[in-house]
Amino acid sequence: MDHKEILELLPAYVDQELGLSDMLAVERHLAGCADCQREYAEQRSVSVGLKKAAPYFEAPASLAQRISASLPQEQLNPAPRYRSWSFNWLNAGIATLSVLAIVWSAGLYLGLPSAQEQLTEEVVSNHVRSLQANHLADVASSDQHTVKPWFNGKLNFSPPVVDMAPQGFPLEGGRLDYLDGRPVAALVYRHNKHPINLFIWPSTGKDAAPRAQERQGYHLVHWVFGGMDYWAVSDLAANELDDFVKTVQSEVGK
Structure with missing residues (x-):
């Protein structure tokens, strides 16, 4: 698709109304187009702002x-x-x-979803698309010293990349993804043949303890640490994903 076609699809992409092929086309274009990234960020900001700031009126009995x-x-x-x-x-x-x-x-x-609920759905959708399109990694490597430098120049931050193979969570690679109106790092780990996507991007909030939830049969855990937002998502059992999160926290905190 060309630039004009992507711009026409952005409103539907913001509202998560596109089919899989169109979504993937938009995301591929966004990864390399700064103008469309800015346009998407503006449209999403308006959407989120309306949901947050729109007043709620309760009709009085009179x-x-x-x-x-x-x-x-x-x-x-x-x-x-x-x-x-x-x-x-x-x-x-x-x-x-x-x-x-x-x-x-x-x-x-x-009935409109909150900004946090919408982001949760985005995380799950991106995880599912990475599996369906067989596009888990742009850089496939189990070496953290190969994966981490790969993000240089592609993101305006340096994501922490840790080796957790000894704990049963080997690194498989990383890729660029797009969440919350911005490019993010997606690190790919695996546990007993189950892929785990770990999304990371800078946070503007305070550190927050892990919060687990479930969507569409997938388990998710979100936490904030050291100025970074972390989202882990997988079809692992909840207790296994919890072990993964604890291992990430331990390794990143060293």
Whole structure:
């Protein structure tokens, strides 16, 4: 796809509405196009900002009365009783529909995923795509001194790359990925034939203890340490992924 086609797909990519082939095409283009990276970051920032800052209004019980009072009143000349009755029911019906519309809109807003939930879904989607497209590693190596330098010039930070083969989690390589509106490092480990993606990028928050969760049958653990965001995701059992996270923390903290 050319630059123009990618720009047309970005809104759907932000909302995670693309098919697998289009998603992969957009991600490949983003990895090497600074202009599209900036455009994607701006669109995602707007999307996240709207979800965070949009006000939530709870319709008061008196809303129907106020709507009814604002509707045109009957003329001073009295109309037949059946006409007054029909107008009252009409007003009540309009007020009811207005209340239902507000409640429906509020339900749609409340149903939108938070920024953290959206990022969690992105992490899982990127992990799944790396498996389906057979693209786990751009640099395939079990040598941390080969993988770490490979990221030089490709990222504006240096991800920690540790060797955990003695603990049962051998390094298989690394690749560039795209998460949270920016390029990130993806380190690939394996345990008993189960691939593990470890996504890393700079964090603006304080250190945070590991937090485990599950999405679509995959286990994820997120934590913040030393100015870096870490996301580990795999189809490993929860306790095995927990062991992996503890090993990463131990090695990185040395």
